[in-house]
Amino acid sequence: MYNNFKSFFIINLIAILFFSACDEAAIPIDSSNTPLSIDTISFPVVNTISYQVPPDVGSHEFLYFGKKNEFDFLYNLIRFSSIDSTNQQTFTDYNDSLIVADSMKLIMTFVLDSIDQNTDFQLRYFPDGGDSVFNELSTNYTNFNYSNASSVISSSAMTIDSIDSITTQVRLSFLMDTTIINVFSDTSFTSFNASFLVELKNKNASEFKFFSSNNLSNPPKLRIFYRGFLSDSVVLDTSFHTYYSSQDVSIIDKPYLGSEDTYNLSVGLAKGLRSLVLVDMEGWQLPEHSIVSSADLVYNRINNDTLIGYSVSSYPINNQADFSKFNIYDTDPYNIESNYLSSAPIIDNILKIDYRKILTDYGRGSKINYGFKIQSSQNSDPFKTVQFHNLNSNVTYPVLRVIYVTK
Amino acid sequence: MLLNKFIKLYLFIFSFIFSQSIYNAYGLGLSRTSFHSSVNGAGSVGLIPSFHPGVSMDNTATWPGLNFTYISGSYTNQAHAIKSSNINNQASRFNKFQFVIPIRERYALGLTVKPLNNNNSFFTTDTIAFNFEGADILTSKEFRSGGGIMEASFGLAFPLNSRMGLGITINHLFGSSRNEQSVILNNIYYRMFNLRTYTGSTFDFDFAGLLFKDSSLSISTYARVGLTNKPVSGNLYNFNFYEDSNNSYSFDSDDYPGDLAVDTTSILNIYSPNSFSFGVNLAFKNSLNVFSEFQMLNDESTNDNYASIFNDKIGSKYHFGGGLIRFGNLNARAWQDQITFRLGAYRDNYSLINSRKSLIENGISIGFGFKFAASGNQIDISYRNGSRLITDGQKELFKEITIGVSLGDMWFLRRRAKQ
Numbered sequence: 001m002y003n004n005f006k007s008f009f010i011i012n013l014i015a016i017l018f019f020s021a022c023d024e025a026a027i028p029i030d031s032s033n034t035p036l037s038i039d040t041i042s043f044p045v046v047n048t049i050s051y052q053v054p055p056d057v058g059s060h061e062f063l064y065f066g067k068k069n070e071f072d073f074l075y076n077l078i079r080f081s082s083i084d085s086t087n088q089q090t091f092t093d094y095n096d097s098l099i100v101a102d103s104m105k106l107i108m109t110f111v112l113d114s115i116d117q118n119t120d121f122q123l124r125y126f127p128d129g130g131d132s133v134f135n136e137l138s139t140n141y142t143n144f145n146y147s148n149a150s151s152v153i154s155s156s157a158m159t160i161d162s163i164d165s166i167t168t169q170v171r172l173s174f175l176m177d178t179t180i181i182n183v184f185s186d187t188s189f190t191s192f193n194a195s196f197l198v199e200l201k202n203k204n205a206s207e208f209k210f211f212s213s214n215n216l217s218n219p220p221k222l223r224i225f226y227r228g229f230l231s232d233s234v235v236l237d238t239s240f241h242t243y244y245s246s247q248d249v250s251i252i253d254k255p256y257l258g259s260e261d262t263y264n265l266s267v268g269l270a271k272g273l274r275s276l277v278l279v280d281m282e283g284w285q286l287p288e289h290s291i292v293s294s295a296d297l298v299y300n301r302i303n304n305d306t307l308i309g310y311s312v313s314s315y316p317i318n319n320q321a322d323f324s325k326f327n328i329y330d331t332d333p334y335n336i337e338s339n340y341l342s343s344a345p346i347i348d349n350i351l352k353i354d355y356r357k358i359l360t361d362y363g364r365g366s367k368i369n370y371g372f373k374i375q376s377s378q379n380s381d382p383f384k385t386v387q388f389h390n391l392n393s394n395v396t397y398p399v400l401r402v403i404y405v406t407k
Numbered sequence: 408m409l410l411n412k413f414i415k416l417y418l419f420i421f422s423f424i425f426s427q428s429i430y431n432a433y434g435l436g437l438s439r440t441s442f443h444s445s446v447n448g449a450g451s452v453g454l455i456p457s458f459h460p461g462v463s464m465d466n467t468a469t470w471p472g473l474n475f476t477y478i479s480g481s482y483t484n485q486a487h488a489i490k491s492s493n494i495n496n497q498a499s500r501f502n503k504f505q506f507v508i509p510i511r512e513r514y515a516l517g518l519t520v521k522p523l524n525n526n527n528s529f530f531t532t533d534t535i536a537f538n539f540e541g542a543d544i545l546t547s548k549e550f551r552s553g554g555g556i557m558e559a560s561f562g563l564a565f566p567l568n569s570r571m572g573l574g575i576t577i578n579h580l581f582g583s584s585r586n587e588q589s590v591i592l593n594n595i596y597y598r599m600f601n602l603r604t605y606t607g608s609t610f611d612f613d614f615a616g617l618l619f620k621d622s623s624l625s626i627s628t629y630a631r632v633g634l635t636n637k638p639v640s641g642n643l644y645n646f647n648f649y650e651d652s653n654n655s656y657s658f659d660s661d662d663y664p665g666d667l668a669v670d671t672t673s674i675l676n677i678y679s680p681n682s683f684s685f686g687v688n689l690a691f692k693n694s695l696n697v698f699s700e701f702q703m704l705n706d707e708s709t710n711d712n713y714a715s716i717f718n719d720k721i722g723s724k725y726h727f728g729g730g731l732i733r734f735g736n737l738n739a740r741a742w743q744d745q746i747t748f749r750l751g752a753y754r755d756n757y758s759l760i761n762s763r764k765s766l767i768e769n770g771i772s773i774g775f776g777f778k779f780a781a782s783g784n785q786i787d788i789s790y791r792n793g794s795r796l797i798t799d800g801q802k803e804l805f806k807e808i809t810i811g812v813s814l815g816d817m818w819f820l821r822r823r824a825k826q
Binding site: 025026027030031033038040042291293356360399401403407 | 489494495529530531532533535544548549550588590597645663718801
């Protein structure tokens with residue numbers, strides 16, 4: 001009996017511990033006597049300027065020939081990977097006596113599946129280019145020497161090729177002989193440039209648009225047709241290896257600039273337009289244990305036409321900027337803090353870029369405010385130039401609006 | 408079958424009782440006055456006998472009066488209601504675990520674990536709308552806190568003479584509490600956590616003395632002096648704000664910023680209670696006891712860096728209370744005479760240090776004790792009802808039910824020699 005009672009109460013005590021209720025409704029209290037607060041502050045933009053660098057279209061999805069609006073495409077540079085699509089065959093492997101390269105073909109895919117007008121293209125390469133001929137991110141009309149290219153090694157026009165029983169593609173194919181392959185497989189260079197220059201035979205032709213290496217489905221490709229031997233006289237198979245483009249860029253001639261480009265805050269990849277904005281935050285300190293909720297610099301677009309899918313990137317710069325006049329540079333002189341990238345789309349002709357990450361460091365004194373660079377994002381239409389109101393606007397000048405939460 | 412009935416009864420009771428108090432957000436929160444369910448029932452501070460004639464489970468000096476060794480646990484369910492906003496809250500927790508061994512009716516020793524204070528609170532503020540440079544912003548705040556200081560004690564009781572006894576208790580204070588402070592900005596939470604750890608120690612000197620006794624009346628007095636040996640100190644872990652982008656209530660890879668810094672501050676002397684309590688009990692021949700108690704407590708701590716929700720803390724407390732207790736007799740023939748009945752009323756007056764405001768707590772309590780089995784097992788049930796009101800503040804109503812189970816056994820007791 002005694003033990004039964006003992007067990008009974010122990011079990012009941014455990015039952016209370018586990019089964020009793022807990023109901024938590026928030027008690028409303030007056031905000032004024034509590035910690036934490038929200039603070040807002042507006043910082044004025046005190047300097048704005050645009051500047052121009054050479055066109056920046058190396059990351060674009062297409063390669064252009066001819067003329068497009070106000071842009072004149074001189075030629076395209078394409079470099080191929082030194083190893084084929086199976087990750088097994090390099091160019092120097094063709095020095096083996098059991099594999100003989102017979103011909104090589106450079107193939108570019110047109111963006112349309114029909115041909116409205118055709119023209120002749122021609123191909124050059126760089127037998128004396130060594131390891132490297134160009135860089136898609138930095139090569140432009142100011143720093144590329146066209147005369148380094150060979151004479152024309154192949155010419156071609158677009159043709160419609162059948163991919164399978166249903167699909168056709170418009171392609172541009174340049175056939176090359178073993179002379180070129182021998183240069184590619186020369187072991188004098190550890191990594192031969194494998195680069196080509198493709199151009200229109202007639203410079204005045206209109207626009208032609210092909211997929212670039214940034215299009216994963218149809219990048220430019222190089223095919224080497226070969227025979228594999230079992231022994232010196234017995235052919236094992238006849239096939240081809242495919243090498244994809246690793247870098248390519250359309251070289252644009254010096255773009256035309258209008259007064260609207262130089263007067264306003266302008267951005268555009270093909271024109272190489274970028275802008276600088278300096279916000280006066282002198283003396284401002286972010287209180288300890290605070291978090292910046294938003295730090296939006298609002299830019300108002302000048303034109304009212306509809307703009308879809310256009311985004312702008314911005315970085316803080318880490319050196320003094322020249323806000324005195326519109327400048328043209330061969331290379332961008334303003335180094336960026338790439339960790340502080342902020343980008344935003346233009347919506348309803350308003351660009352709102354959030355700088356809260358760098359602003360937090362400015363407020364804590366760990367970074368120095370030299371200003372912000374704005375430029376078109378790489379996925380934006382490179383041929384679209386967008387202008388924003390600058391300080392000369394009475395109403396729609398840019399302003400930085402900060403909201404932060406503090407203890 | 409009987410067990411099922413009891414579980415259902417507990418669930419029924421607890422689902423209708425309404426524990427967070429608005430006053431838990433001041434400094435370390437409200438400290439409890441009583442812990443054992445028998446003490447709660449009398450509205451006592453634990454000096455005067457409430458468990459058994461001559462014995463209070465919260466007064467070490469009285470423990471030698473126990474007939475058996477006891478293992479005892481008290482569990483409480485508290486409900487708080489804010490009168491002005493129709494908000495009801497409730498929570499449950501254990502109030503005390505105790506193991507007391509009387510030795511030869513002269514000495515006693517015991518171990519006790521109990522929560523000393525309570526930080527549990529959850530507040531929200533009204534939503535405020537404002538426009539900043541054309542953008543509409545809605546904002547409010549939320550505050551949550553929980554945890555508190557635990558006390559583990561070792562008590563020793565011994566006689567001074569045939570009418571007086573003394574108890575010495577060494578208390579080790581430990582534990583942690585945490586609070587989360589949030590700003591909600593257009594439905595996005597910006598959260599900040601504070602974590603506090605505690606360690607310290609105190610002494611209690613309990614006194615029990617029989618002043619007068621005849622066949623119809625006995626008068627006894629009780630006193631306690633509480634001193635701080637080592638003021639409570641600890642660490643304050645103050646985490647930076649983060650934007651809880653996915654509202655997951657915890658910092659993760661989706662939140663801003665990418666890392667969460669924490670400031671660790673060593674905080675000294677945050678709680679240093681010194682107290683004096685005095686009580687008188689008049690025991691009549693019909694087992695009826697009338698008592699009165701007074702307690703004053705002063706927190707001598709010098710550091711109020713708690714990161715508590717309200718920038719204030721309780722600095723002192725005065726307690727006045729009285730009531731009556733009729734002890735049951737296990738051997739009585741009528742069942743109602745076997746039940747211990749307790750009734751009490753009290754008033755606590757707390758003073759806040761920074762604002763100098765006073766917090767008044769008035770309460771009444773009722774309790775019952777049921778003895779069973781030969782070893783003096785006892786169930787104590789108590790109910791307290793009262794209000795708290797701060798100067799210029801909200802009135803809070805509270806209800807509390809406490810259930811205690813004490814199981815007795817024979818250890819170190821004088822046994823009658825076999826004839």
